Amino acid sequence: MRIAVIGAGPAGVRAVETLVAAGHRPVWIDEAREGGGRIYQRPPQSLRRDARMLYGFEARKAEGVHATFERLAPVVDWRPETLVWHIRPQARRLSTQHQGRTQATVDYDAAILCTGAMDRVVPVPGWTLPGVTTMGAAQIALKTQGCSIGARVAFVGTGPLLYLVAYQYAKAGVTVAAVVDTTPFATKFAAAPGLLRGGATFVKGIYYIGWLRAHGVRVVEGATPVAINGTTDVQGLRWRGSDGREDLVACDAVGMGWGLKPEAQLADLAGVPFRFEPLQHSWIPECDTSGRTPVEGHYLAGDGAAIGGADVAELAGARAALALLQDAGQSVDAVRVAALDRALAGQQRFRIALERAFPYPAALAASVADETLLCRCEGLTAGELRAAAREDHDVGPAPEMNRAKAFTRVGMGRCQGRVCGPAAAEVLAASLGRDVASIGRLRGQSPVKPMPMLVPEATP
Amino acid sequence: MKLQRVRDANRPGIALTLDGAEIAAQQGDTLLTALLAGGAGSLRRSEFGDGDRAGFCLMGACQDCWVSVAGVGRVRACATQASQGMKVTRG
Amino acid sequence: MSETCDALVLGGGGAGCSAALHLAKRGLRVILLERGLVGGQASGVNYGGVRQQGRHAAELPIARRSREMWGRMREIAGTDAEFTVTTHLKLARNAEEEAELVAYLDIARDYGLSLRMVGSNSIHLEYPWLSNSVVAGSLSPEDGSANPRLLAPALAHAARAAGAVICEGTRIVELSYAGGMFLLRAEDGREFQAPLLLNVAGFWGGAVAEAFGEKAPVAPMSPNMMVTEPLPYFITPNIGVVGGNVYLRQIPRGNVIIGGGHGESDPSKPWSRALPEVSLQTQAHAVALVPELAGAHVIRSWSGIDGVTPDHLPVIGPSRTTPGLFHAFGFSGAGFQLGPAIGAIMTELMVDHATDVPLDAFRIDRFQTAAGDTP
Numbered sequence: 001m002r003i004a005v006i007g008a009g010p011a012g013v014r015a016v017e018t019l020v021a022a023g024h025r026p027v028w029i030d031e032a033r034e035g036g037g038r039i040y041q042r043p044p045q046s047l048r049r050d051a052r053m054l055y056g057f058e059a060r061k062a063e064g065v066h067a068t069f070e071r072l073a074p075v076v077d078w079r080p081e082t083l084v085w086h087i088r089p090q091a092r093r094l095s096t097q098h099q100g101r102t103q104a105t106v107d108y109d110a111a112i113l114c115t116g117a118m119d120r121v122v123p124v125p126g127w128t129l130p131g132v133t134t135m136g137a138a139q140i141a142l143k144t145q146g147c148s149i150g151a152r153v154a155f156v157g158t159g160p161l162l163y164l165v166a167y168q169y170a171k172a173g174v175t176v177a178a179v180v181d182t183t184p185f186a187t188k189f190a191a192a193p194g195l196l197r198g199g200a201t202f203v204k205g206i207y208y209i210g211w212l213r214a215h216g217v218r219v220v221e222g223a224t225p226v227a228i229n230g231t232t233d234v235q236g237l238r239w240r241g242s243d244g245r246e247d248l249v250a251c252d253a254v255g256m257g258w259g260l261k262p263e264a265q266l267a268d269l270a271g272v273p274f275r276f277e278p279l280q281h282s283w284i285p286e287c288d289t290s291g292r293t294p295v296e297g298h299y300l301a302g303d304g305a306a307i308g309g310a311d312v313a314e315l316a317g318a319r320a321a322l323a324l325l326q327d328a329g330q331s332v333d334a335v336r337v338a339a340l341d342r343a344l345a346g347q348q349r350f351r352i353a354l355e356r357a358f359p360y361p362a363a364l365a366a367s368v369a370d371e372t373l374l375c376r377c378e379g380l381t382a383g384e385l386r387a388a389a390r391e392d393h394d395v396g397p398a399p400e401m402n403r404a405k406a407f408t409r410v411g412m413g414r415c416q417g418r419v420c421g422p423a424a425a426e427v428l429a430a431s432l433g434r435d436v437a438s439i440g441r442l443r444g445q446s447p448v449k450p451m452p453m454l455v456p457e458a459t460p
Numbered sequence: 461m462k463l464q465r466v467r468d469a470n471r472p473g474i475a476l477t478l479d480g481a482e483i484a485a486q487q488g489d490t491l492l493t494a495l496l497a498g499g500a501g502s503l504r505r506s507e508f509g510d511g512d513r514a515g516f517c518l519m520g521a522c523q524d525c526w527v528s529v530a531g532v533g534r535v536r537a538c539a540t541q542a543s544q545g546m547k548v549t550r551g
Numbered sequence: 552m553s554e555t556c557d558a559l560v561l562g563g564g565g566a567g568c569s570a571a572l573h574l575a576k577r578g579l580r581v582i583l584l585e586r587g588l589v590g591g592q593a594s595g596v597n598y599g600g601v602r603q604q605g606r607h608a609a610e611l612p613i614a615r616r617s618r619e620m621w622g623r624m625r626e627i628a629g630t631d632a633e634f635t636v637t638t639h640l641k642l643a644r645n646a647e648e649e650a651e652l653v654a655y656l657d658i659a660r661d662y663g664l665s666l667r668m669v670g671s672n673s674i675h676l677e678y679p680w681l682s683n684s685v686v687a688g689s690l691s692p693e694d695g696s697a698n699p700r701l702l703a704p705a706l707a708h709a710a711r712a713a714g715a716v717i718c719e720g721t722r723i724v725e726l727s728y729a730g731g732m733f734l735l736r737a738e739d740g741r742e743f744q745a746p747l748l749l750n751v752a753g754f755w756g757g758a759v760a761e762a763f764g765e766k767a768p769v770a771p772m773s774p775n776m777m778v779t780e781p782l783p784y785f786i787t788p789n790i791g792v793v794g795g796n797v798y799l800r801q802i803p804r805g806n807v808i809i810g811g812g813h814g815e816s817d818p819s820k821p822w823s824r825a826l827p828e829v830s831l832q833t834q835a836h837a838v839a840l841v842p843e844l845a846g847a848h849v850i851r852s853w854s855g856i857d858g859v860t861p862d863h864l865p866v867i868g869p870s871r872t873t874p875g876l877f878h879a880f881g882f883s884g885a886g887f888q889l890g891p892a893i894g895a896i897m898t899e900l901m902v903d904h905a906t907d908v909p910l911d912a913f914r915i916d917r918f919q920t921a922a923g924d925t926p
Binding site: 032043144174232252378419 | 510516
């Protein structure tokens, strides 16, 4: 049986581990040079240091994932630095490109897609300036390159990552100018009983916030970002407090992020239906609790299926592999399946509380100012998208996202709407006076990422 | 954008160029780190007149850190290792 | 329960939306029925070529008329749909292909389309970015390109303003004719009645004709399309080649739109997509023609569903079985430029019972053999 696993983060590692234990030798593909995914991304050899320093409380888990990856890579068909740019679910064929050069196809009988996540952002005036990055980017710079995104950094957004990254920066000696959380304290407080289910995870969150405050870092809750000041680089972050007063800190870099969103382009191309998940306020590919999708032979695990974090990803990776084995008629350890299901269900309850504690600020996204750049690839402003929703639009109003894309080019550029998609949907829905779940989502189109045209000789 | 080296900042040096200007970097740097810690300020310019860009996600998703490397072609700076003698051009 | 009007238009492509506009302007009460959104298939996802050069002689009178309308598109539809006269340059890569270009000059001249041969010396002077594989070209100064995503919605928007009713998301599942009236029933139970029915249903037009007892063999065809990231603007003409294995154009924003070969589709869904192997092959053809494209990034690919006939000519004209039924479908991948004129011409046929444009080559019964069957 030919099995393909795409992604070598925590979900992919545990999926492959389970498959190898059952006697399979899957094709294992990742864009990175080695395993770990984004959460446990490793620095290059010359920067490699103590795991405790790099991954903090998660050091043991990171080491576990890395060690398992090291053990598995030599015994499977490991293909690093390889982009899967197209998937044909009926033909069960992947199109891949290695190092931006070599084309290859991979035929499979079953595939597990562990494609991870990226930051979800809300456009703020000035957000395309050099010096503004996602929260994830700020963390990766520090973790894998020993660099901060600036000398004096402000963070804006919401979610556990906001406090974690601010804490990591401050611990590394970087001046954290401010932590601006768009969620009011009361919202988090109301979710606290549910968060307690998270046990250690919750305690760590409280610890980071307390540590930041104790070390004199300015933490603002319930704020609305107004602008990132600067013309060629970042000069400051402006926001409006919950009392309505505007405030400003000087900084030379801003990290921003409002939780994560699945990188689900391959699931989309594989024909997996999507549904709007109200709690995550996000379109996610459909699969059952064991990772089975409605498309036979195709499984999902980890943040690429629904945002759950690294611990869930490890569990879900193993569970999806077991589902695949079960569907292939192999006997699996029922006790292990039950234990994984229980653990996943427990995590799910914590997740619900977390989403309630740090909701996506849909109203903020919907109210992005007309002149603010919305689609950074196509240079499109929020006002231009709003115009396409009006009755007097010259080709008629766009009733849904893909029509808006066709009319305005929103989400049509290099990133294919990965970055602007969620905010663009809020802007369009609000302009149409409709619920965001009713206006569809940007459809995925091959190639999954930009692909260079090769000189004829190099094309097989 | 100026990346600040806050840890392990004393690795062996490598030299590369950006649009002909010398950039001092360190072994283990990604191209993005090498350029933005080395004073490049930006990596590309938006085609549509809205200014310079210097990457955004650092995980290969936003597509806003593409640069050209002589003899290699276009690469995402965030996902490419810098090496001695690389000749880089913006965009 | 059922809505009655003067004319039903079945299909919301460029031709259908133009017909709805023209019929409404003639004072008819028109309802256009579209399964998805207007311009969702071949009309909306094609290459965007507004090209007369290279067309079959029979199509040239329609193409000429349509070109005149493209020049007035802002007046007709309220937007020019990014129509730009870029010229169209058709390239020959060997002597045989060059001879084909030369032979076409006479055909074009007969229909008032002026073309200019660009010989092997001047072609590389005028277009220095073309590879040495090109030996000659034929330039059509009047041709150009437009944004296919805008045309059908713009025409539908104008049709609405003129009084037509545009019903999107309306899938017709039953068609009948009795007592001089067509009765169409939608999936959701709505019914539509009129004494006139225009079949502009693209690939699905074959099935509509068959519902009224006439056969026209139409197969699904999905153009394999892709687009690059924005590059400095240097490819000014719309480019084609003899044989047609690649065609490409650059828009002033910088993106290069490249087509060639066919993707995969399932008209029952409907669903279509570019095929990776075809995309790679077409990229190779494009780079072979314009070497500077090597290394440029393809950022998106797509396809749609058009109907292709055995002779690659559309079916245009009145039904041979049912009075009041008119056909215009099966444009075989070349309908985008013709759409605006088709709407005008069909309106003349349906309202005035005559048009100046010769349509004999497109009659629906041309596929019937002596025995009365389709071959």
